[in-house]
Amino acid sequence: MNTNQVDLTNCDKEPIHIPGRIQSHGFLIAIDIDTLLIKYVSLNTFKFIEVEAADLLDKSILFLEEQMIFKDDKVQLKSLLILGSQKDSYEGINPYYLNIKGQPFYLIISKSGAYHVLEFEPAILDFDIQGTVGRSISGILAGRRLISMMENTADEIKKIIGYDRVMVYKFHDDGHGEVIAEAKNEDLEPFYGLHYPASDIPKQARALYLLNYTRIIADVNTNDSAVITTSDNFSALDLTHSVLRAVSPIHIQYLKNMGVDSSFSISLITNGKLWGLIACHNYTPKFIDYKARESTKLIGQILSSALEYRQEEEDDEKVKLLLAHAEELQQSLVADQDFISALTTHRVTIKDVTHSTGVVICFEGRLYTLGQVPAEEEIKMLVAWLTTTMEDSVYHTSQLPEVFSPAKNFKSTASGILAAMLSKDLGEFVIWFKPEQITTVHWAGNPEKPMTETPDGHMDLSPRNSFESWAQIVENTSASWTREEIASVIKIRHKLLDVINKKANEIRALNERLKLAYEELDTFSYTISHDLRTPLTSIKSYTELVLATNKSLDEQGKMLLNRVLAGANKMAFLINEILKLARVGRSDLKAEQLDMGSILEEIKTDALNVDGARHVTVKIGATPSILGDPTLITQIFANLIGNAVKYSVSAIDPMVVVSGEDGGDEVIYTIKDNGIGIDLNYHDKVFELFKRMDNAKGYQGTGVGLAIVKRIVEKHNARIWFESELKVGTVFYVAFRK
Structure with a gap:
């Protein structure tokens, strides 16, 4: 048994930005920015330029140029690096085409601390970035709705890179991901709708997706190449911005478990956060050259901007609809003399100020219902419970059976409630209902399945092995109440209270309580003016007199008396405020x-x-x-x-x-x-x-x-x-x- 296990619960501690290795389809050389001497080389460099990696260490960049046989004699690596340093950017240089010993390569330069990192990848020269991106963006943005835009994206990316499967993968609030769109070869089983645990993409990998918008794994079955350095430099080279950076063995095993030979991803970022990925799988090794990757990166960036706009647009449409319904209902309340009629008989009803499936109005001892609601006796039990437990004027839950057990008997109509209190003493409420939403989440394998060791000693690092769908059923739960729904209810509650207070003031029990409260306020104000103000004035006067005349007081004594004076002033201010409130009722x-x-x-x-x-x-x-x-x-x-x-x-x-x-x-x-x-x-x-x-x-x-x-x-x-x-x-x- 392997005791040094790495599983999906601790792989978020793996330093994947300094793997000390690169993928073997290209080679890497890192050059000191100040001395222009070679300090890091990938061991596979010999395969491409027939010079041993160790023989390049501590050599100058000019020596490197001599060893690389360029078809174009004008190539000067030193000039490229100086130009990049002066501009503090390599964007205008990358990718730089080179013909090394008759083979086309792209040179991609990045900075890593005190080093220029030179990476050489095979190049494919017949790729039209401008035309490809233009056609793809037109196809993607043709989708009017968010979901159709995602579907178009999967189709267009598949056309560009020719992978067997392209998925749009969205992250949920808890970090787990869901495949929301997919384009695939016909012979493949669908992954659309599958959910993947948050542990599949650990936090440090998500951080790198925010920095590097594309990531390719050309062949999971090839051996990586180690990056060696000089003996006097022991720190591993930071490959955060490297295009050849080797992949975590955990992720490689994960892909092998899926039967995937090549993987490519494109980051989708909105509001500075990782919204999701365009995840691409191929079931044979497949390399995508730098320019093709850059075209998909540009598509991802344009899509991210459009995604942010479309999401806000669709959210705004929902908000505007709720606001419009609330406004129309308020107009009905003003125009209609009958309170209940205004709420239940017009084109827009009280149910329409939320996305509920039913509503009940408990008013003056009667129940008025719209849509799907529990039985009358069940509603009365719920009202009694709200009367005793509800402290704020608005209460909402999407798991009513979990907090009010009798609701398990009517969860099909009321697993979620949003209640607005009109009068707690009279048991008057408006309650909106949402039914139980049996949320079937199809996981790609059981997310709680423990890691196991295979017969050959390798760890099954994926929580799924067969990739069969495993369903998680969430019971006693409705769709959540949105912030906009709650705000809409708060707004309409204020209007309902206004109407109730204006149209039913004389006959409601609340009115008698208010009269009693006014009488008590009058008595209270009299007590304040005659019984409190006089001694308070004395306290202030004597305190001021002591402060002014007693020369023997030390600083601590003065401080204490000043606190007494400040407290007396604050109390006087509060008394005046209360008197103002009382006078409004009497005047x-x-x-x-x-x-x-x-x-x-x-x-x-x-x-x-x-x-x-x-x-x-x-x-x-x-x-x-x-x-x-x-x-x-x-x-x-x-x-x-x-x-x-x-x-x-x-x-x-x-x-x-x-x-x-x-x-x-x-x-x-x-x-x-x-x-x-x-x-x-x-x-x-x-x-x-x-x-x-x-x-x-x-x-x-x-x-x-x-x-x-x-x-x-x-x-x-x-x-x-x-x-x-x-x-x-x-x-x-x-x-x-x-």
Whole structure:
């Protein structure tokens, strides 16, 4: 038994960039950049130029030229290397055609630390790169959809290199790969749809795919050639950018297990990450010369750019559709007097704001359903569970039976749920459903199968031997809920709550709770003003007096008293904020037509007088008048503009823009900034009392301001909403009825 085993769990530690060997279809010579002396040579050099490799070490480049019989006497290797050094690039040189002893070669030069690396490969001279690439790209981009573009790619690459099988291989988030397109000889079994474990391509190999866009293994059955060096230099030559670099014996065994004699790959890179590979297999040895490889590399780069664009385009189409559905549903809610009718009877229904297969609305003690949903009793059990366990306003899972075991009885319709809470106390929810998606993943062999030793002592380094399909069944799981679906539900939930609060305010149990809350708030505000403010004032006054008059205080004593004073000031600020919130509920509206231009200019001046805010640009656009209470309206815009300035101060060019426009029966004001933005996970908590975002905790505030704004807006029978993205900025909209 071989005790020094290398398997697919530890091969990611193998230093594949310094193998000390090259593939034997070409030869390699490395020359010191400063001295132009030969320091590394591949042992197989004799096969090509009839000079022993050891006899070349420490010789000058001129000696090398003398030993190589060039058909063209004008060839000067020294001049090529000097030119590459001056330009700090060999792109304009590679590949350089040479005729060595009557045989055509391409010279490919790269840099490795302190060395010029010269690699000589056989050349095929009748290859038309420009024409080939042009025709192939036209064929590839003819595909309107992403998948058809991948299929066209496999076909076109197969035409260029003539390999038996060409696959487009996509990496999933967990690192494993899937064959999503394939072009093959008719006599071969299909690999399309097969999945391969992440361990098949270890992390250091993926890193090299990001640096070298093509990689050929011409013949897995030939012996590699060692690279020797001078005795005083013990470090292995870094072959990261080498085209002849030898292949890991693990990978060679892997290919042999597949029956593959020759392999070629092209990297597909999007957003700086390895998206996948164009993986090519041939079942006999087959060499592809440098220019042909460069043409496929160019195709891969063009495809990568197109891939990024097409993927974003298809994702955008899905997002736009959900947004359009949410917008149309909001319009139905405004136009239709009947809440349930607006959600269930129009062209776009509540089900269409996600990619669900069914939805239930639990409202006022009744269930309203669309599409495929569980039975009524099962829904009631689910609602009871959500009422007791759901803490946030929106909850989603794609494995409901794993967290709520009764769901195993109705997993065919509801293995995934996305629930929006309307009222926890009343058990009112909207719940979208996705069915169990029996995900059959066809692995090319069992990915959990252990490595075994074959009778001849070799390790079966592939997790598959027979390459029969092995199916992994994932039960109790639905398709995942996307970020866009969740955002769409959060948006529509806000609208539903607005409609519920406006149309059913008098008859809902929530209204009684709100009345009680207002009474308690009045009592609380009275206690604050009479029982807390007086002793707080005394604390501040006596602390200031001691600081001013007691000369015997040491520095530590002064520091402690200053902390007391700072705490008292902070408490006074919080008390004032709470009193403002309480007054909004108690005060009567004194509506009048307001000159918004003068109000906003005054607020702008105050906002920019805050320390650290003077460099913020605040632009006031159109300022149509609105009908409202001057004090309360000023409070709305002072909060919103103050926040916009405060959270934009750290931007590169902080900018706040305030403008109003006539929206028909409403006047809509927008307050836009380019500040820190609001995390999607907090979008439904923004107007809640004392709620502060994680990224806002470095800024002064209490979490009361937007709660005050929301209450004033509702008191004016107006609307407020926002759009935000982290590190991009926020836009608040306030719509006032005319």
